[in-house]
Amino acid sequence: MRKWVPEFISLPAFAPALLPALIAGIFAGSFTGQAGAGEINLKVTLPQINSAEYHRPYVAIWIEKPDQTVEKNLAVWYSQKKTDKGEQSDKWLKDLRQWWRKSGRDQAMPLDGVTGATRPVGEQKLSFVEGKSPLGNLPAGQYNVVVESAREKGGRELVRVPFTWPAQKAVTAKSSGQEELGDVVVELKP
Amino acid sequence: MKLQTILKSALLSLAIGMSASAVQAHGVWITSSSSVLSAPQFVTFDAAASSVPFIIDHRPLVIDALSISAPDGSKVLPVNVMKGELRTVFDAKLEQTGTYRLELLRSGFRANWKDAENKPKRFMGTAEALSKEVPADAKELKVTESINRMENFITLGKPSALKTTGSGLELVMGTHPNDLVAGEPVELTFFVDGKPTEGVEVEMIRSQSRYRNKLDEKKYKTDKNGKIKVALQEAGLYWLDADFKDNKVSNKLAAERSLAYVLTLEVLPQ
Numbered sequence: 020m021r022k023w024v025p026e027f028i029s030l031p032a033f034a035p036a037l038l039p040a041l042i043a044g045i046f047a048g049s050f051t052g053q054a055g056a057g058e059i060n061l062k063v064t065l066p067q068i069n070s071a072e073y074h075r076p077y078v079a080i081w082i083e084k085p086d087q088t089v090e091k092n093l094a095v096w097y098s099q100k101k102t103d104k105g106e107q108s109d110k111w112l113k114d115l116r117q118w119w120r121k122s123g124r125d126q127a128m129p130l131d132g133v134t135g136a137t138r139p140v141g142e143q144k145l146s147f148v149e150g151k152s153p154l155g156n157l158p159a160g161q162y163n164v165v166v167e168s169a170r171e172k173g174g175r176e177l178v179r180v181p182f183t184w185p186a187q188k189a190v191t192a193k194s195s196g197q198e199e200l201g202d203v204v205v206e207l208k209p
Numbered sequence: 210m211k212l213q214t215i216l217k218s219a220l221l222s223l224a225i226g227m228s229a230s231a232v233q234a235h236g237v238w239i240t241s242s243s244s245v246l247s248a249p250q251f252v253t254f255d256a257a258a259s260s261v262p263f264i265i266d267h268r269p270l271v272i273d274a275l276s277i278s279a280p281d282g283s284k285v286l287p288v289n290v291m292k293g294e295l296r297t298v299f300d301a302k303l304e305q306t307g308t309y310r311l312e313l314l315r316s317g318f319r320a321n322w323k324d325a326e327n328k329p330k331r332f333m334g335t336a337e338a339l340s341k342e343v344p345a346d347a348k349e350l351k352v353t354e355s356i357n358r359m360e361n362f363i364t365l366g367k368p369s370a371l372k373t374t375g376s377g378l379e380l381v382m383g384t385h386p387n388d389l390v391a392g393e394p395v396e397l398t399f400f401v402d403g404k405p406t407e408g409v410e411v412e413m414i415r416s417q418s419r420y421r422n423k424l425d426e427k428k429y430k431t432d433k434n435g436k437i438k439v440a441l442q443e444a445g446l447y448w449l450d451a452d453f454k455d456n457k458v459s460n461k462l463a464a465e466r467s468l469a470y471v472l473t474l475e476v477l478p479q
Binding site for chain 1: 247
């Protein structure tokens with residue numbers, strides 16, 4: 020972003036149309052230049068569901084590009100125990116249908132720093148730091164955080180929260196699920 | 210007696226393969242308990258001929274010619290085969306990563322003629338048997354060669370690329386058959402003997418037709434590049450049937466070749 024700035028300045032004919040972009044460019048440049056690693060903090064609420072037989076949901080959380088291709092896998096929560104029939108529990112990973120089709124099936128489970136055990140009802144906090152796995156380096160652009168939840172003998176739901184990276188200042192974005200997911204809050208820090 | 214004859218002819222047509230009209234009368238199909246897997250496991254199958262796809266109401270399918278190919282090309286044998294009154298059941302253990310292909314290829318010759326007393330006669334079987342069974346004085350003899358291919362695809366983990374054989378009627382999909390999602394249109398190209406072919410008639414019927422008043426079948430015809438574009442608006446199982454006729458017979462006894470292709474597709478929600 021920063022190296023674009025001198026080019027804009029040397030082309031005054033473009034200035035009126037590009038002024039907002041120019042300003043944004045200067046700010047982005049100065050902030051990313053000064054600040055340390057950006058952060059993405061997530062709060063994902065798994066709602067209380069009254070069910071005779073409740074099982075914790077399988078959940079996949081990832082960052083996708085506007086064309087819905089997967090940019091980064093952030094978290095996958097699933098049971099890693101064998102079932103009572105001795106089957107591997109990744110038998111049910113395909114129920115995270117969209118994640119499975121777009122990313123899961125292309126990799127060998129478990130994913131280091133991504134996969135983990137299922138989580139209980141309530142607000143789950145996750146923190147991801149630029150430059151560190153699993154976020155690593157995220158090129159500047161528009162993205163969605165996607166949370167997909169699938170529950171045994173229950174339903175499935177996807178929640179998308181759009182965001183722009185890198186953040187110019189601390190910002191919060193939120194979306195909510197209807198049934199299987201509660202609030203999904205994305206906090207960005209520059 | 211009459212019922213017996215009907216059953217006998219139904220069985221024969223199943224064993225040998227079906228003409229286009231018979232396919233319309235009784236569609237053949239194979240369904241799997243899953244088409245997308247994330248771990249090695251058994252999958253179970255139903256195979257039948259019925260009045261409407263996926264509704265079990267007529268006869269079991271003879272699966273003697275069934276071939277199950279693993280992603281590495283090796284063969285998997287069906288186990289627990291049970292031929293019921295209304296449908297055939299079998300299981301297969303899928304253990305390799307990639308796409309498994311089930312193929313049921315049935316071919317034969319069908320002859321209709323009138324004997325010396327002008328009584329209609331018919332025969333279905335191999336070319337050799339046909340030349341023995343049909344008398345030299347057969348009147349109004351009409352012989353058709355039929356080649357019917359049924360396919361099912363099941364993917365464990367990452368899908369693998371699919372190959373065609375270059376013989377008979379085949380389908381190449383723009384989207385992998387185990388990658389279909391409601392609302393995403395898909396382009397289909399039909400090949401006859403390895404060449405994209407115009408004029409292939411295609412019909413698609415979504416599952417669960419018992420629970421709606423319209424069959425809601427969709428009909429298509431391939432363009433000069435052998436293509437059709439299909440909108441898969443709703444999730445569910447889809448029965449795809451394609452038919453084509455030409456005169457590229459493998460034995461001069463027959464005047465016409467009738468090609469059919471049947472595929473079951475699973476479309477998942479977004």
